Amino acid sequence: MRPVEAVGAVGAGNDPARAPAPMPSPPPTVPIRPKRYRELLDEPFALIQAHIKAFAALGGSALVLAVLGVLGVTGLVSHLTDGSDDGTAWAVVLATGAFLWLLRLVLRGATVAIALADFGGVRYGAVAGLRAAGRRAGPLVLAQVMFSLLGIGVLVVGSLLIITYPLALLWLSYVRARRFVIEPAIIGEQAGYGVAVARSKELVQGADWTVAGLWLTQRVIFAVLAVPAFGIPFFLSDFSGTHRWAFITLVVGGLLLVATVSEIVEATSRAVTYIDRRCAREGLDIHIPGGSR
Numbered sequence: 213m214r215p216v217e218a219v220g221a222v223g224a225g226n227d228p229a230r231a232p233a234p235m236p237s238p239p240p241t242v243p244i245r246p247k248r249y250r251e252l253l254d255e256p257f258a259l260i261q262a263h264i265k266a267f268a269a270l271g272g273s274a275l276v277l278a279v280l281g282v283l284g285v286t287g288l289v290s291h292l293t294d295g296s297d298d299g300t301a302w303a304v305v306l307a308t309g310a311f312l313w314l315l316r317l318v319l320r321g322a323t324v325a326i327a328l329a330d331f332g333g334v335r336y337g338a339v340a341g342l343r344a345a346g347r348r349a350g351p352l353v354l355a356q357v358m359f360s361l362l363g364i365g366v367l368v369v370g371s372l373l374i375i376t377y378p379l380a381l382l383w384l385s386y387v388r389a390r391r392f393v394i395e396p397a398i399i400g401e402q403a404g405y406g407v408a409v410a411r412s413k414e415l416v417q418g419a420d421w422t423v424a425g426l427w428l429t430q431r432v433i434f435a436v437l438a439v440p441a442f443g444i445p446f447f448l449s450d451f452s453g454t455h456r457w458a459f460i461t462l463v464v465g466g467l468l469l470v471a472t473v474s475e476i477v478e479a480t481s482r483a484v485t486y487i488d489r490r491c492a493r494e495g496l497d498i499h500i501p502g503g504s505r
Contacts, residue, residue, distance in 0.1 A: 256480035270338040278311040321345030327483035389423035396486035415489040
């Protein structure tokens with residue numbers, strides 16, 4: 213018995229001339245062309261809105277698993293230390309840091325994959341996005357490790373003197389800008405980590421401080437989003453009380469919620485910036501009649 217797809221592909225009587233025409237790919241949500249600064253800020257939200265079900269499933273699942281992971285590790289440590297306050301506190305801090313890192317790794321790769329697929333006229337769900345990112349897991353993990361080490365290193369050096377901290381933030385924004393499209397290069401071009409770093413620097417060249425300003429502006433936006441997100445746990449604590457586990461769950465959940473939303477927005481912005489820079493430097497938006505983009 214033939215598969216349904218095979219039957220539908222040739223039509224009745226197996227006449228190739230009567231085969232239905234292939235379905236056209238849906239147009240990308242965001243037009244493929246160079247973008248102004250305001251569009252670089254706005255259009256990631258358009259992409260998120262277009263794929264809201266995929267991002268809600270992806271972010272919600274990752275958030276729940278991360279919160280459960282933190283609570284599980286903290287509960288185990290608390291049990292082993294006979295409920296020690298110090299042991300529980302350190303367990304919460306370290307477990308939250310570890311699962312926050314993993315959360316950002318998973319969300320960044322899958323979100324970039326979903327966004328880039330949209331530009332190619334393909335609609336990915338959460339599972340397809342995770343699979344696409346999983347195929348490039350090695351370079352993505354290395355990129356995330358270096359992302360963390362560079363951020364910590366720059367901020368540690370900048371915090372040696374209080375007056376140098378604002379300069380350290382500017383320095384960090386420049387470093388982040390130069391490496392802003394590493395993940396899109398890894399996923400979209402099947403590049404290794406070293407090639408993706410060189411590719412990112414090449415594409416961002418000439419717009420370094422524009423992308424740095426975008427990164428800094430997003431930090432301000434995330435800070436504004438964090439205020440109501442952190443207000444929710446403290447509001448709910450009025451009803452749940454300040455019992456240890458209820459309060460830990462609310463605070464950890466609020467922190468990871470902010471991280472989830474922020475990472476989806478930033479990863480989508482990385483994909484939009486990648487397409488923008490390829491249009492500006494390589495003419496990706498130029499269509500040659502009879503050829504392919």
